[in-house]
Amino acid sequence: MSSSMIEPGHAPPERPRVLLMGTALSLIPVLMAFAGLFGIYLHQRAAELAVSGDWLDDQIIPLTQPNMMAITWVFSAFTIQMAVWSLARRDRSMGLLGLLLTMVLGLAVLNQTSLLVSTMELDKATPVGILVPAIVYAHALMTLAGLVFILLVSFRVLAGQYLEHPEGVAAAALYWYVTGGVYSVIWFAIYVTK
Amino acid sequence: MTVTETKPEDKASSTDLVEYDPNLVPLPPPPPDGLVGALSTYDHKTTGRLYIGTSLLLLIGGLVLFALVDVERTTPDQLGTLLTDDFFFQVFTLSRVGVVLLGVLPLLLGIGSYVVPLQVGAPAGAFPRASALGYWTWALGSGLFVAGYLANGGFAGGSAEGVELALLALLLIIAGLSLTTIAVVATVTTMRAEGMTLQQVPAFSWSMLASGFIWLTTLGVLAGNVILIWVDYRYEQVLFGDAANQWLQVSWLFRLPAIYLLAIPVLGFIVDAVSTMSGQRPAPYGALLGTIGAFSILSFGAWAQTAFDDSITQEAVYIAVAVVIVLPVLAFTGATAAMMRTKPTVSAGLVHAVFALLLLLLSVVVGALYVIEPLNLVGTSWAMGHTKLVIGVGIVGGLGALQYWGGKIWGLQPPEALARLEALVLTVGVLVWAIPELITGLNDQVALGDVTGVVDDVSGASSLNGVAAVGGAIVAAGAVLALLNNLRPMLRKRTVGADADPHGGLTLEWATTSPPPHGNFREPLPPVRSCSPLLDSRVDGDGDMSDGLASEQKDRA
Numbered sequence: 123m124s125s126s127m128i129e130p131g132h133a134p135p136e137r138p139r140v141l142l143m144g145t146a147l148s149l150i151p152v153l154m155a156f157a158g159l160f161g162i163y164l165h166q167r168a169a170e171l172a173v174s175g176d177w178l179d180d181q182i183i184p185l186t187q188p189n190m191m192a193i194t195w196v197f198s199a200f201t202i203q204m205a206v207w208s209l210a211r212r213d214r215s216m217g218l219l220g221l222l223l224t225m226v227l228g229l230a231v232l233n234q235t236s237l238l239v240s241t242m243e244l245d246k247a248t249p250v251g252i253l254v255p256a257i258v259y260a261h262a263l264m265t266l267a268g269l270v271f272i273l274l275v276s277f278r279v280l281a282g283q284y285l286e287h288p289e290g291v292a293a294a295a296l297y298w299y300v301t302g303g304v305y306s307v308i309w310f311a312i313y314v315t316k
Numbered sequence: 317m318t319v320t321e322t323k324p325e326d327k328a329s330s331t332d333l334v335e336y337d338p339n340l341v342p343l344p345p346p347p348p349d350g351l352v353g354a355l356s357t358y359d360h361k362t363t364g365r366l367y368i369g370t371s372l373l374l375l376i377g378g379l380v381l382f383a384l385v386d387v388e389r390t391t392p393d394q395l396g397t398l399l400t401d402d403f404f405f406q407v408f409t410l411s412r413v414g415v416v417l418l419g420v421l422p423l424l425l426g427i428g429s430y431v432v433p434l435q436v437g438a439p440a441g442a443f444p445r446a447s448a449l450g451y452w453t454w455a456l457g458s459g460l461f462v463a464g465y466l467a468n469g470g471f472a473g474g475s476a477e478g479v480e481l482a483l484l485a486l487l488l489i490i491a492g493l494s495l496t497t498i499a500v501v502a503t504v505t506t507m508r509a510e511g512m513t514l515q516q517v518p519a520f521s522w523s524m525l526a527s528g529f530i531w532l533t534t535l536g537v538l539a540g541n542v543i544l545i546w547v548d549y550r551y552e553q554v555l556f557g558d559a560a561n562q563w564l565q566v567s568w569l570f571r572l573p574a575i576y577l578l579a580i581p582v583l584g585f586i587v588d589a590v591s592t593m594s595g596q597r598p599a600p601y602g603a604l605l606g607t608i609g610a611f612s613i614l615s616f617g618a619w620a621q622t623a624f625d626d627s628i629t630q631e632a633v634y635i636a637v638a639v640v641i642v643l644p645v646l647a648f649t650g651a652t653a654a655m656m657r658t659k660p661t662v663s664a665g666l667v668h669a670v671f672a673l674l675l676l677l678l679s680v681v682v683g684a685l686y687v688i689e690p691l692n693l694v695g696t697s698w699a700m701g702h703t704k705l706v707i708g709v710g711i712v713g714g715l716g717a718l719q720y721w722g723g724k725i726w727g728l729q730p731p732e733a734l735a736r737l738e739a740l741v742l743t744v745g746v747l748v749w750a751i752p753e754l755i756t757g758l759n760d761q762v763a764l765g766d767v768t769g770v771v772d773d774v775s776g777a778s779s780l781n782g783v784a785a786v787g788g789a790i791v792a793a794g795a796v797l798a799l800l801n802n803l804r805p806m807l808r809k810r811t812v813g814a815d816a817d818p819h820g821g822l823t824l825e826w827a828t829t830s831p832p833p834h835g836n837f838r839e840p841l842p843p844v845r846s847c848s849p850l851l852d853s854r855v856d857g858d859g860d861m862s863d864g865l866a867s868e869q870k871d872r873a
Contacts, residue, residue, distance in 0.1 A: 140442050140506045147498040147532065151490075154536025155543070158618065162544065165624050246551045256547040260540075 145293035149300050152264060156304050159260065160311060163253045170249070178316050181245055183254070187238040188313035191231050195302040198227035202272070202295045209288035214279060217291070221276045224298065228269045231305075235262045254312060261304055268294070268301045346834040360433050360441030360503075361831065363448045363496070365725065367426025368718060369806060370455055371419055375711070376795045378414025381407055383788030389781040402474060409471040409563050410462070412570050416578065417489055418458045420710035421531070424581045425493060427717045428500050428524040430725055434825035435518040437509025437844065439835045447499035454492025460485035471563040476549075479562075483546040490535045490542070497535075501528035509824065511843035515605065518823040518847065519591075519598060520717070522605050523584025526612035530577050534569065537618035541565045564623035571699055572683045573637050574617030575706045579679075582672050582713025583608045583648060589669040589720050590652050592819045593660035597848045604651050607644040614641040629687065629694045638687040642680045649677055663819065664735030668716020671743040672709050679705035682754065691758075698757025701750045708746030711791065712739065715798045723814030726805030727831040734801045742794035749787030752780035822848035 167177050205220030239258060244251040275284070275294045284290050347353045347362065357363055385408050433441040441447055461482050464470055469478015504517060504525040517525070545565060549557030556565065568574055587608075591598040598604055614637050620628050628634055652673060660666060682702045686693050693699075716739065723729035756777045814830040827850060828837050846852055 140502060143506050144443055144446070144498055144502045147501055147528075148494075150529070150532040151494045151536030151539065154533045154618070155540035158537035158540030159544065161619075162540075162624060247554055249555050252544070252548045252551060252554060252556060256544050259547070260543055 139289055139292075141289050141293045142296065145296050149297065153300065153304070155260070156257070156307070159253070159257050160307060163257065164311070166249045166253065178250060179245075179248075181248070181250065182243040183313060183316060184238065184241050185313060187234045187241070188309050191234045191238075191305065192309050194227050194231050194234070195305050198224050198231075199299060199302055201227060202291075202298050206288050206291050206295050209279065209284055209291055210286065212285045214285060217284075217288070218276065218279055221272055221279065221291070221294075225269055225272055225276070228265060228272070228298075231265055232262060232269075235265075257308060257312065261301075261308055264301050264304065268297050271297055357448050358444040359834070360429055360444055360447060360499075361725075363441075363444070363451050364426045364428075364430025365806075366451050366455075367422050367429060367496070368725070370451075370458075371422035371426060372795070372799050372802070374414060374458060375419030375423060376792055376799065378411055378419045379788060379792035379795055381411035381414060383785050383792060385411055386781055386785035386788050390778050390785065405472055405563075406465055406468075406470045410465050412567075413461070413486070415707055416570060416575075417486075417493070418461070420578050420707060420714055421493065422454060423714045423718070424527075424578070424710065425496055425500070425531075427714065427721065427725075428520075428528075428581060429496055431717075431721050431825055432500050432521045432524050433503050433507065434724070434828065434832060434836055435521045435823050436504055436507060436512060437824045437837065437841045438503055438507035439837065440507075441499055442502035442507050443499040447496045450492045450495030450497075450499065452492070453488055453495065457485045457488025457490075457492055461489060471566075472559040479549060480546065483542055483549065486542050487539060487546075490539045494532055494535050497528045497531050500524050501532070504528075509841050509844050511845060512849075515602065516844060516847045518584075518825075519587035519601075519604060519608070520581065520584035523581045523587075523608050523612075526609050527577060527580035530580060530612050530616050533616060534574060534577055534618050538566060538569055541621075561623065565621070567623070568617060568621045570703055571620075571622075572617070572686060572702055573615050573620065573641065575703050576611070576615030576617070576641065576683075578710035579676055579706055579713070580608065580612050580615060582676070582709055582717075583611060585713055585717040585720065586648075586652060586669040586673050588823065589663075589665045589716070590655050590660065591848070592821050592823075593663055593666045594655050594658045595660070595820055596655060596658060597822065597846070597851060598651075598655060600651060601847050604648065607648040607651070610644040611641065611648070614644070630689075635687040639684045642684050645676055645680045649673060661819070663720070664732045664739060665716050665720030665819075667736055667739045668712055668719060671739055672713035672716060675705055675712060675743065675746060676709045679709060692760075693757055695762065696757035697753045697761040701753030701757055704750035704753060705746065708742070708750065708791070711795065712742050712746065715739075715742065715795070718798065718802060720819075721825070722802065722805060723818055723830045724825055725831065726802065726808070726814075727811060728805040728808055728813045729815070729818060729830075730801045730805050734797065738794055738797040738801060741797060742791060745787050745790030745792075745794050747787070749784055749791055752784040752787070756780050817850075822851045824849055826850055 170177050201220045201223040203220075205217045205224065208214075208216035208220060235258060239255065242254070244254055246252060246255075271294045275290045278284060278290055347357050347359045353359075354362060354366060357366075385404070388404055429441065429447060433439075461470075464478045464480075464482030464485055465473070467473075467478035467481065468475040469480070470482040471479075473479045473482065501524070504521050505514075508514075508517065544556045545562050546557070548554060549562075551557070553559075555561060587598050587604055617637075620634055622628055679702060682698070682705060685691060686698055686702055718725070719730055719735045719738075759777065761777045816829050817826040819826070824837075824841065824844070825832075827841070842849075842853070
């Protein structure tokens with residue numbers, strides 16, 4: 123039986139955006155994991171500053187890549203919204219273009235993260251030397267998961283789904299916005315404020 | 317790029333199939349039976365059964381280890397009677413994780429995974445494949461976690477590979493539990509029967525919704541802690557990955573207030589069991605749901621991480637939470653007691669429910685006393701007594717729910733007499749297990765887990781620790797009784813063998829056969845108008861759903 127068919131006799135309830143709800147729910151533990159990590163980071167930072175008055179000491183976190191990544195995230199928020207908007211109007215070509223651009227920008231973020239980590243000069247024998255890589259790598263993993271999500275959604279769009287009802291693309295967009303939102307906290311709390 | 321604007325599904329047509337509607341959930345074909353079905357399942361019922369069976373076995377293992385730790389504490393000056401000094405702390409941590417994350421929580425999640433779609437009138441659970449993936453991820457993580465300990469790893473373990481394996485396995489456990497929890501919560505929020513508002517959701521489903529949110533938030537923070545421990549352990553072991561600090565960073569999960577997360581679904585089960593056995597609507601329903609919600613919010617405890625701020629137990633917010641949480645439990649108890657005025661039918665499920673409620677009352681009072689400054693109980697084994705009581709609530713309530721819905725889950729009702737004995741054994745066991753810890757706590761015995769391997773030799777503590785060990789053994793025996801009670805129904809072929817509605821139930825799970833067919837309900841359900849839809853149909857006389865629909869479905873099956 124085709125999975126798109128329903129057996130007679132069953133009365134499935136209306137589906138108020140199950141995938142969107144599932145995505146939102148899956149973001150709860152992810153967000154809480156970052157909240158916990160940020161909490162520990164800020165707590166350690168405050169404690170260290172209170173004792174020694176110095177947090178990063180002679181350790182270096184460059185600002186060029188983080189700023190470029192922030193701009194890339196802003197651009198990618200526009201491109202994925204373009205995909206949702208286009209698909210809701212049955213414009214599949216523009217929708218796919220938006221998804222493709224978002225993936226390219228996401229890969230650029232990962233590339234810049236890799237460069238940033240290689241240029242950071244952190245002492246791994248200090249708490250900050252552990253906390254920063256842990257948070258940055260965890261976010262890179264979240265970004266990678268988002269890219270896989272967008273890729274899967276793109277295949278579905280190619281197969282003719284999500285036209286007029288772009289729920290899957292909206293779910294991917296929600297995930298992407300939240301990933302960008304988490305980056306904005308990392309950018310401000312770690313890279314800028316240090 | 318050439319693209320087509322025609323949806324593939326638009327092309328499909330058949331006279332005996334309903335045309336695709338994007339607002340309707342497509343029902344997948346029935347999963348295969350037997351082992352292949354279990355391995356490749358996307359049926360919420362099979363996933364629930366797998367969780368229940370596996371977690372019962374792991375719970376018994378965890379309880380035995382718990383008792384073993386207590387036995388070792390009977391000779392505080394001679395650690396090494398049963399376990400070596402180093403291994404003692406590993407067994408201690410394994411027993412805590414084993415009982416909470418491999419035993420009680422997945423048991424409750426398994427029951428929720430099975431019962432919730434039925435209660436809300438859904439033909440399937442939301443994200444059934446993700447839910448099944450959650451089970452297998454959790455099962456794999458559990459196996460690897462134990463393997464990590466067997467390789468001299470785990471928290472504060474001696475083998476680097478073993479420690480890393482256990483930490484990564486713990487992340488798998490968290491991921492698996494989270495996936496299935498998401499599926500259960502999404503079922504309640506998006507797949508309810510026509511007419512069923514969120515305020516009319518059955519109490520157990522509501523409690524699974526509330527606990528789902530708390531579990532997701534709590535497990536997320538725990539994952540953050542484990543990631544940090546693992547990263548530091550791989551590099552320099554400066555602070556977070558240091559052997560002495562590892563357990564401290566996750567121990568908040570096993571203490572007040574986070575440990576209460578095990579009791580949230582039990583509240584929902586208590587309401588369902590008491591209202592069904594009393595044959596009356598749960599009332600005041602909004603207030604009952606409100607107390608469950610309030611209890612859930614107060615049981616979020618990821619902020620109380622003493623590893624980073626050991627003065628947090630003296631903070632006003634910590635004290636307030638520990639004391640205020642008594643109020644929703646008192647209100648809940650009052651409403652439940654009012655429902656029982658009509659002399660309910662005393663089934664084994666109800667006995668479990670009442671015992672679980674009494675244990676919860678005791679545990680919140682013990683928790684409130686813990687934070688009262690003049691008593692100086694913080695850091696003593698009083699905390700362990702409290703933890704044991706709440707774990708006891710989860711065990712008694714969880715196994716009670718398994719008995720209450722046993723016929724629905726297995727297709728054969730587990731024997732009532734043995735289940736009553738099981739409830740008694742478990743409750744007595746929990747009291748004998750926990751009360752000695754409270755007494756030694758008053759005598760300032762240091763709580764285990766604050767420092768690796770420390771066991772204080774407080775006057776009289778040895779013998780009381782021995783009593784606690786006996787209590788632990790009794791609880792483990794009660795869990796074995798539960799396993800034996802469910803063994804025959806568990807292993808039989810899944811055919812309709814139990815009454816569809818043996819208790820005169822009020823909620824939709826009793827309107828289908830035991831076990832339910834593929835798709836859960838063979839007939840479209842009439843619109844739901846209240847929290848007790850089956851009682852509505854009886855009162856209205858417009859077709860007794862519990863008798864008519866279910867027996868018709870049984871005939872068809």
